[in-house]
Amino acid sequence: MRTREEMKAALRAEAEAVIEELLDQVEGEEPTLAELEDIVLKLRKRLGERMGKVVIEGQEATQPVKRPRCPGCGEKMRYKGMKPVTAESRLGALGLERAYYYCDRCESGLFPPE
Ligand SMILES: [Zn+2]
Structure with a gap:
């Protein structure tokens, strides 16, 4: 924060x-x-x-805080760094940096909290 x-x-x-x-x-x-x-x-x-x-x-939600669990298998996900994302909002398309996490087992990643 x-x-x-x-x-x-x-x-x-x-x-x-x-x-x-x-x-x-x-x-x-x-x-x-x-x-x-x-x-x-x-x-x-x-x-x-x-x-x-x-x-x-x-906001804290966009910063790396703690490792989330994979929604697929429940394992803790690996932090892969900050990545640029485009977020659609009522203010227009926002280019943001979000923490990205990856699950090696499921080979899928996500930007928490979504
Ligand atoms: Zn997984």
């Missing part, structure tokens, strides 16, 4: 990146009102995705 200060720093970094992108797009050429709307809507979506990624990854 990350600390509140770590979460704040990570969220601030994501917000800053989106703000930079917004300013890059509105400075220089003068966008029309419709273009400004499109830019802000797109960045609003991206900011939501990035904030979702930070808070979801910060």
Whole structure:
């Protein structure tokens, strides 16, 4: 579990990146009102995705805690490291890092808690 200060720093970094992108797009050429709307809507979506990624990854459930048991055979599964996964959410498709576990006997893996 990350600390509140770590979460704040990570969220601030994501917000800053989106703000930079917004300013890059509105400075220089003068966008029309419709273009400004499109830019802000797109960045609003991206900011939501990035904030979702930070808070979801910060949750204990996505971190390696203890080895889960295989749903197939009941053996303890082997930790295989953090792997990138795409999670569909109401915030959009989130690219997350999740702990991955593998059962050698069943030759199947999973991302707990699901
Ligand atoms: Zn198994």
